[in-house]
Amino acid sequence: MKQIDTIIFDLGGVLIDWNPEYVFLDAFNGDRKKMEWFFENICTHDWNENQDAGYPLAQATQDLVDKFPDYEHYIKMFYGEWENMLGGAIDGTVKILEAFIKSDKYKVVALTNWSNETFPIAQKHYEFLHWFDGIVVSGDEKTRKPFKEIYDITLERFNITPENAIFIDDNLRNIQASSALGINSIHFESPEKLIEHLKQYNIHL
Template sequence: MKVIDTVIFDLGGVLIDWNPKYLYREVFNGDEEKMDWFLNTICTYEWNMEHDAGRPIKEGTELLINDYPEYESWIRLYYDQWPKMLGGPISDTVKILKRLKQMETYNLFALTNWSNETFPIAKERYGFLNDFEGIVVSGDEKTRKPYPEIYGIILDRYKISPDKAVFIDDNHDNIVTADKLGIKGIHFKNADQLQEELLALNVKL
């Protein structure tokens, strides 16, 4: 078994609870059906991912309003009130990060799909993000997971050997790319499962 010396974390869904529903549940007064329709049809996951890949938020917002002018006020809320989508740290996973940090055995990095316009809000809010030696933000790089280019960026920038690294992400597609590039991927479901899989890789906690 290869000795792991680097642990790379995804952020949203692994260390930070982010969900547009926290905002739009309030906007639609708890009407789940209406909220789901809006997020699946108008302000979609795919639309948001374009901003994660570097598209300016103002540009993406105006494009959507041009297509759906009748929903302009709701569309603008997506980024005008974006901080309301942050549910807080996923505390049990943050504890794992903290234990790894205290051991001083592993290089710790983050690789996140995140708009470079909204990431500073999270950086200011969550002190544990300072525990990483480096964070690669997709919006800064103008590419995103699961495209191989962004994995190459973090490997090259921080001189990471893929066969000595483990990558943790809640999106299975992102894990598939990591595995193809020789990085051991862990498809995150919860902190207990993550701890078990890390221990199985002989990552000490």
């Protein structure tokens, strides 16, 4: 059995519920098809991820306004109303995090794809973001998951041995990248399933 000494948590979708639908479904008067078209064609996932890698929010917004002037109001809402896209904590996972912290047996860090401009807002909302031994924020590093560089930064910064660590992320793409580097990886689906996966590493919470 591998001796696990480090737990690496993703944040959004694992510990924090973040969803732009909380803003845009109302903005589009409940018309889900219009909202989905907007996300698929204008404020896309790829566009948002570019800001996770450190691209300035104001410039990203202006880029889209220049390209889609008819949608200026909605484009400016994406980061203008960003704080309202934050839902609650995912309580079951927060309890798991707390158990790791209290056990004092593990180094507990976070690795998140997050704009360095919006992350301080999240830190004000969620007390548990101050529990970690350290957090690697993609926007600070000017790179993001699933690129190898950000995993290497995390391993080196916190002196982590890949085979002694577990990485937990809800994005399968990111899990595949960490697994390729020899990090034990768990695809997060729910707190209950996470507890079961951890048992495979002889971790009983």
